[in-house]
Every structure is written in C-alpha cells, then in structure tokens.
Amino acid sequence: MGQQNRRQFLKQLGLGSSTVIAAPHLLGVARAAGASEESLLRQKIEHVVVIFQENRSFDHYFGTFQPKNGQQIINLLDAQGQLDRRFLGLQKNPAGIAYDNLPLPTDIPGFQNVQLPNQPFHIAPYIPAKGNVHWDPKHRFFRMMAEINNGKMDRFVALAGGSKTLLSRDEFKKMSPEQIAFDLARPSGPVLGYYTGEDLPFYHRVAHRYTLFDHFFQAMSGGSTGNALL
Structure with missing residues (x-):
C-alpha cells in the first residue's frame, strides 16, 4: 500500500465509505464474480495491526524515509530527498532568537564536546x-502548545x-511571567x-511493505495514557 493518512486507510478497510485498496488480481476476481471490491477485501482481512511507539515523533523514526513506489510523504526531506531548508535555523530560544548551535545535554555522554548546527x-x-x-520531552499540554507556538513550530528545542x-508558592511569586510560562524549561x-x-x-x-x-x-x-486509550 502507498503512504496515506489514518482516516483514508480506515475508510478503505470498509470502516467508512470510500474506495478500497486491493491487489489487481483480487479486483479482477471481484468484477468477474459480480461482487463489490469492498466486500471481497473484507473477506480477506482477519486482523488490522497498528504499530505505534510511545514518546517518539514521526520524524524521529521516519524523518528520512523515502517510498520506493515514487510517492511523496511529509517528513524532513524535500522533493529532491535532501533536508528541507525550511528546517534550517528554525528553532529559537524563549526570547525569539534563533540558536546558532543546538543546546545539548552534557549529562548524556554522547553529546559531550559536540557542536551541532540548528537543524534536524x-x-x-x-x-x-x-x-x-x-530522557524525553515533557508531556504537558501547555508545554506542547508553547512548543508549537501558534504554528511556527520553532520552540521544540x-x-x-x-x-x-x-x-x-512563595518561590513561584518571585518568578517572572516568562519563567512561569515556560515552566522552568531547559x-x-x-x-x-x-x-x-x-x-x-x-x-x-x-x-x-504496508501503510505508513x-x-x-x-x-x-x-x-501517554490518554493517547493510548484514544
């Protein structure tokens, strides 16, 4: 199957009204027998398995994924398969100033004495x-909204x-609104x-091999719990 979004995929499985994806020979059999493509596909499906990873972004696993069938997906790469320039120098500090180099956690051994430019x-x-x-980013609603920054996507770092x-409470009273808003971010x-x-x-x-x-x-x-339940 090609790359598509979740709603399209579920519809094509017969969980909504849409066309179905099936191998060409199955479609031919369906037409010859007078059966609908959707009903034939339903008979062939025994299980639908969805794999998702906790605390991982799509780009963390598939940021450089390139489909072999020539289709395009939305990740870190441009149409030429290179790192998209819109991500270069994008991340900014809380004051709105772009980082020259990425701030790195020195408590993780691999990042000691390392300099990385401001880009994926x-x-x-x-x-x-x-x-x-x-180690992973904080799982808090207001932190996530601040990271997205009204769609600018420039506060994740x-x-x-x-x-x-x-x-x-007394210590909080001594903090500036900016400090409180960013929840003592690091x-x-x-x-x-x-x-x-x-x-x-x-x-x-x-x-x-399957659908991404x-x-x-x-x-x-x-x-995590709420997302797993939903």
Whole structure:
C-alpha cells in the first residue's frame, strides 16, 4: 500500500465509505464474480495491526524515509530527498532568537564536546537506536502548545526539558511571567534528532511493505495514557 493518512486507510478497510485498496488480481476476481471490491477485501482481512511507539515523533523514526513506489510523504526531506531548508535555523530560544548551535545535554555522554548546527540531525552517532536513554520531552499540554507556538513550530528545542524541582508558592511569586510560562524549561537539541532506515531496518521494512501514517497526529496533547486509550 502507498503512504496515506489514518482516516483514508480506515475508510478503505470498509470502516467508512470510500474506495478500497486491493491487489489487481483480487479486483479482477471481484468484477468477474459480480461482487463489490469492498466486500471481497473484507473477506480477506482477519486482523488490522497498528504499530505505534510511545514518546517518539514521526520524524524521529521516519524523518528520512523515502517510498520506493515514487510517492511523496511529509517528513524532513524535500522533493529532491535532501533536508528541507525550511528546517534550517528554525528553532529559537524563549526570547525569539534563533540558536546558532543546538543546546545539548552534557549529562548524556554522547553529546559531550559536540557542536551541532540548528537543524534536524542524525542522532545515531550520539544515541544508538538501541540505547534507551532515560530522557524525553515533557508531556504537558501547555508545554506542547508553547512548543508549537501558534504554528511556527520553532520552540521544540527551547522547551524540551525542564526542572523537576517542586517550588513553593512563595518561590513561584518571585518568578517572572516568562519563567512561569515556560515552566522552568531547559533547552535540549536532541529533540531534533532522527534515525534512518539503516538504524531501524525493521520499521522501515514494514513501512515499505504496508501503510505508513505520515498524516497521523496524537489524539491529545499530554501524557501517554490518554493517547493510548484514544
């Protein structure tokens, strides 16, 4: 199957009114027998399996994925298969000033003594795909809304990490509105990191063979449980 969004895929499975995707020989059999393509496809489907990863963005796994059938998907690459220029120098600090180089967490060994430009980067040399580093962006609604920044998409680095310190009411009163708004954010460049097909061969192999939801978005901005239920 080609790359498509979730709603299109479910409709094509007969869960909504639309056309269906089926192998050409199955369509020929359906026409010869006078059966509808949708009913024939339903008879062939026993299970629908959806694979999703927790705490991973689409670009983190499929930012450089290129379909073999010539179709286009929305990720980090432009039509020529190069890193899209719209991502270069995009990320800004809370004051709205673009980073020259990405701020990096020195507590993660792979990023010590490293300088990376302000753009998405191949993260495998610093954190291998099998290296389960206990670090990821904060799962909070208002933090996520601030990262999106009214569609500018330029605060993901600035608001990625954060302090786990529990502050008293008096301490909060001493903070500026900007500090409170950003919830003591700690900038962290690895949120722009991506893996390639060589790093994640299984996932890319499955994506080539089946359907990849490149228009899939989390159901709610927040923690994991709500998204898993939805």
